[in-house]
Amino acid sequence: MRLVLASGNPDKVREIKEILADIEVLPLSSLVDKIEIEESGLTFRENAYIKARTAFELTGLPSLADDTGLVVYGLHGMPGVFSSRFAGENAGYEENRRKLLEALRGLPHSARRAYFICVIAFIEKPGGVKFFEGKVEGFITEKPRGQGGFGYDPLFLYPPLGRTFAELSLREKNRVSHRYRALSKFRGYLNESGISR
Ligand code: IMP
Numbered sequence: 001m002r003l004v005l006a007s008g009n010p011d012k013v014r015e016i017k018e019i020l021a022d023i024e025v026l027p028l029s030s031l032v033d034k035i036e037i038e039e040s041g042l043t044f045r046e047n048a049y050i051k052a053r054t055a056f057e058l059t060g061l062p063s064l065a066d067d068t069g070l071v072v073y074g075l076h077g078m079p080g081v082f083s084s085r086f087a088g089e090n091a092g093y094e095e096n097r098r099k100l101l102e103a104l105r106g107l108p109h110s111a112r113r114a115y116f117i118c119v120i121a122f123i124e125k126p127g128g129v130k131f132f133e134g135k136v137e138g139f140i141t142e143k144p145r146g147q148g149g150f151g152y153d154p155l156f157l158y159p160p161l162g163r164t165f166a167e168l169s170l171r172e173k174n175r176v177s178h179r180y181r182a183l184s185k186f187r188g189y190l191n192e193s194g195i196s197r
Contacts, residue, residue, distance in 0.1 A: 001195070004028055006037065006055035006065040011150035012179070016066065019174050019183045025064075028055045044069060044081060045131055048121035056123040062195075064186070066179065068118045070152045072140060074111020075103055083152070093151050097144060100155060104140060112140040116156065116178040120186050130189060134181025138165075149173055 002024040007013055017025050028035075037054050041047040044067045051065030069083040079086035079100065087099035104112055120132040136158065144154035146166030153165035158176065165173050174180050189195075 001190070002026060002061060004031065004055045004059050004061045004063045006051040006063055008037075012066055012068070015170065015174055015177070015179055016064075016183065018170060019180055020187070026061075028058070028063075032058050039067070039081075039084075041067075042081065044117060044119040045121070047081065048119045048131070049129055052121035052123045052129065056126075062122070062124040065121050066118055066182070067121075068116065068178065070100075070114055070116055070156070072100070072104070072112070072114040074107050074113070078103070097152060097155055100140065100152065101142070109139075114138060114140050114156065116152075118178040118182040120182045122186060122189075124195060130186075132182045132185040132189065134178040134183070134185065136176060136178045136181065 003020070003026065005013060005016060005025050006028045008029055013027050035054070037051050039047040039050065041050055048065045048067035051067065052063045055063035055065065069080045071077050071080050079096070083096070085091055087095040091099070115135050115137045118134045122130045122132070138159060139157045140155050141157050141164060144166070145164045146154050148168060148170065149166040156165045157163070158165060158168070160176070161168065165177065
């Protein structure tokens with residue numbers, strides 16, 4: 001089966017391709033001229049839907065989009081849907097991490113409890129959308145640790161392994177992550193519905 005992936009983020013594309021290794025995943029950017037999809041939704045679902053619908057309308061092929069965020073308990077759910085622009089509209093990973101550490105400075109340890117959430121939207125026919133959600137719980141560290149992963153990974157301690165996501169290899173992260181959990185549900189759906197054949 002072939003799928004269009006509505007993401008311009010090469011880090012996400014790499015992980016999704018590894019997780020869905022038996023499916024041909026075509027990044028939207030390889031099929032159409034560069035487009036910026038505005039993530040104007042107020043929820044992960046809305047944003048995932050906006051991206052998947054754009055890819056489906058442009059290509060007519062089964063389309064998948066991922067919207068992800070980091071939800072920190074002690075920050076009332078921030079950065080949440082603003083994860084990519086926490087430190088400003090054009091902020092990079094490093095600036096967002098720094099802003100997160102600053103926001104947590106001085107707060108009790110319990111404020112550092114957090115989870116990643118990944119919402120996948122899948123559109124395969126006009127008017128139809130399916131959502132799949134994956135979450136993983138952890139803690140925000142005091143300092144970045146590890147060289148792998150991307151985004152907030154160096155700050156996200158995964159307690160069952162005692163390491164941050166950036167201290168895991170790609171394969172290790174892809175066995176436990178929010179993205180893996182959402183995509184496993186998606187794969188279950190493909191198998192049950194016979195779409196994957
Ligand atoms: P979006 O889904 O493209 O809006 O991603 C939001 C932001 O969340 C990204 O810019 C990254 O900073 C962060 N992010 C998304 N996925 C991950 C992940 O797997 N690990 C760490 N940070 C992530």
